[in-house]
Amino acid sequence: MIKKIKYYKRSVYIFLIASICVSACNSGKKNTDFDNDNKLELSIAIPSGGNSWVINNTQQDAVLVQDSGIHDWTSFDDVIRTYFHTKSTGELHLGLTIKSEEGPATIRVTVGDITKDVTITNTEYQNIDIGIFNITTAGYNFIEIQGLKKTGRYIGDINEVLIGGTATTKGVSFVPNDFSFYFGRRGPSVHLNYTLPEGKDIIYFYNEITVPQEEDVIGSFFMANGFGEGYFGMQVNSDTERRILFSVWSPFVTDDPSTIPDDQKIILLGKGEGVTAGNFGGEGSGGQSYKVFDWKAGNTYKFLLKGEPSTNDSTDYTAFFYAPEENEWKLIASFKRPHTTTYLKRFHSFLENFNPHTGNISRKGTYANQWVYDTTGKWHEITNAKFTADNTARDNARLDYKGGVEGNAFFMKNCGFFNENTTINSEFSRNPNGIIPTIDLSVLPKVKSK
Incomplete structure (x- = not known):
């Protein structure tokens, strides 16, 4: 049952997943420490297509999660998660390469017990700063993303998740673009x-x-x-x-x-x-x-x-x-x-x-x-x-x-x-x-x- 294909090595990877856990997001702390005038360190780009799941609906996962990213995202009920593995704790700087469809859309992003609501106004892909979060445990962590408001039919499209900060300095793990997304999402x-x-x-x-x-x-x-x-x-x-x-x-x-x-x-x-x-x-x-x-x-x-x-x-x-x-x-x-x-x-x-x-x-x-x-x-x-x-x-x-x-x-x-x-x-x-x-x-x- 194991198909032989060519893989490409990379010393570190990271898994990210967008998720919509309404109760967790609403009960978490809001991130009020981030100032939009401060520049985030976002040196690592994680392709969302190979690293994300709709965790509460596998049928929706088959629709939303594509090799090129998150698309056709219409429902506020979808729980999208992006998992990632870090070798250390510390600050996680977070951004998204994202666009809305026709006008402003609001999403809620959660990492750990901190949440941040962000309004997306651009209708072409742009790198949007989300904020600074805390990674308190090394190993696998996850990012949750929930749609809250939309203008058009779609909430938005996400191409990449951008990260950096002290939590990433010792190495992170994810499925990169030159690895098979199919086998990466299947798991080992x-x-x-x-x-x-x-x-x-x-x-x-x-x-x-x-x-x-x-x-x-x-x-x-x-x-x-x-x-x-x-x-x-x-x-x-x-x-x-x-x-x-x-x-x-x-x-x-x-x-x-x-x-x-x-x-x-x-x-x-x-x-x-x-x-x-x-x-x-x-x-x-x-x-x-x-x-x-x-x-x-x-x-x-x-x-x-x-x-x-x-x-x-x-x-x-x-x-x-x-x-x-x-x-x-x-x-x-x-x-x-x-x-x-x-x-x-x-x-x-x-x-x-x-x-x-x-x-x-x-x-x-x-x-x-x-x-x-x-x-x-x-x-x-x-x-x-x-x-x-x-x-x-x-x-x-x-x-x-x-x-x-x-x-x-x-x-x-x-x-x-x-x-x-x-x-x-x-x-x-x-x-x-x-x-x-x-x-x-x-x-x-x-x-x-x-």
Whole structure:
């Protein structure tokens, strides 16, 4: 699920978001210390398009937040936030590159417990000084912007957020113009790469996932059983739909499945009841299957993947899913991958957000009780993993990613602009359970031809 793109490094970034928190703004202190005759130090320009969210309405976020900035802003109810990360505290000088539509518009800007109401009269983009605010805690902070009055249909357009002052002198973080706004707004993806027993041919990989209450955020992919040629896990696709997803990449590398030669296409061998199967593209290409299933936060779900060499230089991969609500193993799908002769390898799990409109909300999953089964009929428990992350994290575009061990389970967490941070390439060890999965492999659902 991780698309490889080119990123550009920058040593510091900042995330900003405009927000409209009416109660917070009205209850905060008004900024009366700023004199318009004093010149602010505004040396850092943050593109609002890559760093802002409408936090109370994801549908509005899809309309207002564009690559070029904040546009089509009509409602006083919209809560727009811009998050930023500072390494120090102190004064924050703040300005906006902004314009109104037809005449004066009034906005309210809040940082911490200080608010300032500003009237915008220019109808072409100008740099407007907002004022001086206080950053009292290093790490992620946010700016809130609320529309109060407008003359035309739109409140205004915001191109950049301008900052400076002592709070920024030790470094700030944001998604710059030469970084992918799409991936910056999605947030960092994090992975667990499992340590396998040496010298064993592995035919089954078993894993369990529990998503804590309120961590099942739209756009989340809790991937359980990743392997060298594909992935298997569960997603939150919308308010009304969740899926169990199993995919296998074609050996022919392309983002367009229509270009795959016939002899390198993934072949569907069979699928379970209620499973949809087809092709996918855009992030590599191959065969994909999914079952719409309303899995619940707080419940533990079990994943079992089988992989073994087959005839004519190919390998068959089969995915099984166990839900406590149904109390039995279900077949998701079985795929044949040509030009591949291998047992299962490169086991991993990941947590990613595939919806940029929810990249401001944190999500977390626990990954527990990993086991593999070799060709001699022996189970081996996996208790060690390395924590890694994608380029959004590695290039410091987003700093809100974390992983580790809780009890006898691994966990991963990302997005939401929290301040705890785990060093990439950290190695973890969980306590072994010592309880072999109670699965009668001989009575698993049989693969029926499509």
